[in-house]
Amino acid sequence: MNTLTSPGWQFLKCQWLNLVRQPAYTLPTLLFPVIFYAFFGLLMIPGLSLWLLCTYSTFGIMGAALFSFGVSIAVERGQGWLLLLRASPAPIAGLVIGKAAAAMLFALVIVVSISVLAGWFGGVRLETSQWAGLVMVQMIGTIPFCLLGLSLGLLLSPNAAPAVINIIYLPLAFLSGLWVPATQFPPFLQSLATWLPPYHLAELALNITGAKTSDWMVSVLILVIYTIIFAALTALGWKRLDGSRS
């Protein structure tokens, strides 16, 4: 069982233990978007259960990626854990892979939970391939947000990172039309939304479920560009870490 000894798996296991042993820390990330969807998607804004399924699941995976990744990296950096790891023979890539896998696992649970609400209480009917496609899109969609979280966790001071990520998270979600459809925004906010990465991830989800037809190639392209930008920022943050600043 080679995988069991691989560092990526070990870190995923750590993350898992963290969830099991300290549910108070991780459960909100899982439950928040689900509760939000139940309130807004099902109870308060009737008739948009399919549309909001797509946007609230994007909201959910964004939180999983930014928090289980960005914030935890920053905290661990503050504790000196990252420096210790760097000094040890443990491959640092294992840490990243382990955390990314955990974020995707969270994404899976979040999207499936919201889908269950949408399917059984919101009257949403999709082909199994569409349900699966929605989950896949959102799991893969965690990558740019993991990198965004990682770069912020590395670039900002460990104390500032959680606050800054929180400040970015909620407005970014709102301005991308994840809570209220962007089509209900005033025109200037609508054009702003089309520049934001969560908007395009939601766009892909809307497309695959048939809630909206749009040019998905454009959305994929923009997400890829953002992924490259965030990866570059991560590399920059990593370099600065090399320069022994903590």
Next chain:
Amino acid sequence: MKHLMSIAGLVAVMIVIILILPTPGSQSGAPSSENQSGGETPTAFIDVRVFDGHQVYDSASLIIQDGRVIDLGADIPIPDDADVIDGQGKTLIPGLIDSHVHAWGAARADALRFGVTTMLDMFTSPQLLSEARTQRESLAPTEQADLYSAGNLATVEGGHGTQFGLPVPTLNQPDEAERWVADRIDEGSDYIKIVIEDGSDWGRTMATLDAATVAALTDAAHAQELMAVAHVSDLEGAEIALQAGVDGLVHLFADQPIPADWLERAVEAGLFVVPTATVLAGAYGQSGANQLMQHPVLSSRLSTGQKQSLTASFPGNDLRKARWSLVLDNLAALHEAGIKILAGSDAPNPSTAHGISMQHELKLLMTAGLSPIEALASATSVPANAFGLQHRGCLRPGCRADLVLLSGNPFANPEAFANIAGVWKNGHAVEITLEPQPAAVTSPPPENIEPRDLLTDTNRWMVSTDQFMGGNSVAEQTWDDQGLRIRGELRNGTAFPYAGSMWMTSDTPMQAANLTGYTEMTLQVSGQQARYRVMLFSGKQANSMPVMRDFSAEQMAEGVTLNLGELAGLDMSRLRAIGIFAADQSGAFEFIVEQARLDLEASE
């Protein structure tokens, strides 16, 4: 190892849940079909006559999937997994576009039952617009027609459009136009509607926008890449609109025959006209309500609300009866000159109703000389073109799967336009869910009923005003030897301010009672108010729309007799209340109900 198992277990549980999430077939219990494209099961109409917006295919197949038409042709492959609908002897047409409506309440659901899948609103509350915009972009199943709207209309202070009690942002000067248009864009208007109406054709005098302001509004709209359309009712207004360069008129004008040179210039300018012949028919004493309501197919799709607006009548419509031929002549003249004609109903004005009135409109267009195909194009491809609505009013691949299946061939027999066999919106069949017809009565009808003087039940009369609807009007009542005296003040605050008193049919207010035996109601009222409104509340729900009838002061002073059997939408087996109200004119009022009786046919 233990942890690997739990994580793998979690993932497995998630995958199982994904596999059992509800699919489109799960309601009916049908197994969901395999299909490679990952979308919904396609629906194939085979062996059917198809009008694609421009031309007719006598026998073709049309395939829809995921809310769009994916294929159309005489000899195309039918996907193995498609739900097949045999269209032999039937005709598929694009979902209709009603180019002049006022949409609120149940309008969009009402219209959809009659195959109107897109509505172009010409004045409604801008609060409805953002939701409408979201919905019309979506291809998800819906029970409502899609909506585009002008939002607020451009009118002068005190002009047409301000009389409904809704706050309307008015303007008076050309230099206000730019700002006004920018505000509409912020509210989400899709185009700008300009009112040019001095009331002269309706025997009134009204303040109206001047030519310079109309031109400034049109320019401001065009500068923002919005279309500008104009409400006109006479040649003078039409001339102002034409010179301002508006894109279209949203009413036909019929104060005089259209001069040839106006037609020539209108054709050159590419002006389109939404004649709204249906609402003009109502205003000129030619309501088609009875015919429509007796149609076996159409009547089964009518809601109570639709019946009410359809049977309501314009005050004074009889006086204009003689001028009706001019309406048809002008319509024919537009058509012969080659002006683009867009079908529109102006529902829910009196004598019209959402959806069903498009049937009347098509008929009137054909009466004026349009061929069935031309009439249908005026309700599909022509408006889609004029308003730049992509993928609507057509049935070619890529178009929205908004369509209507008709029994018969409307191009040979136009009566078939009314034989609606089914409506599909965003690729899904629209279910007709009307409020259930009253099955059993609530209480047995009173035995040995006798003519009843309602004024003897003094404790059953209760003051009622539009405050119930969010308005501000007030009233109080007293009894004296003349009868029931009601004093109060009508204040703006709701669309139709009213205040008066209601007679409750039971001791518990608004509780239904069975009064089926009564066939007539007689009312006599004296007072200063110019207009009175009688409302009869009945039906299963206490909040269902009342049946309303308006009367002038003279009629009321003489005494009015209502034939209860002829009031569409009235359910005497569940009568809740009868109200008499001052209506229409704001200000203080006072009137006395001198007589209010329910009678049997035999009495007199």
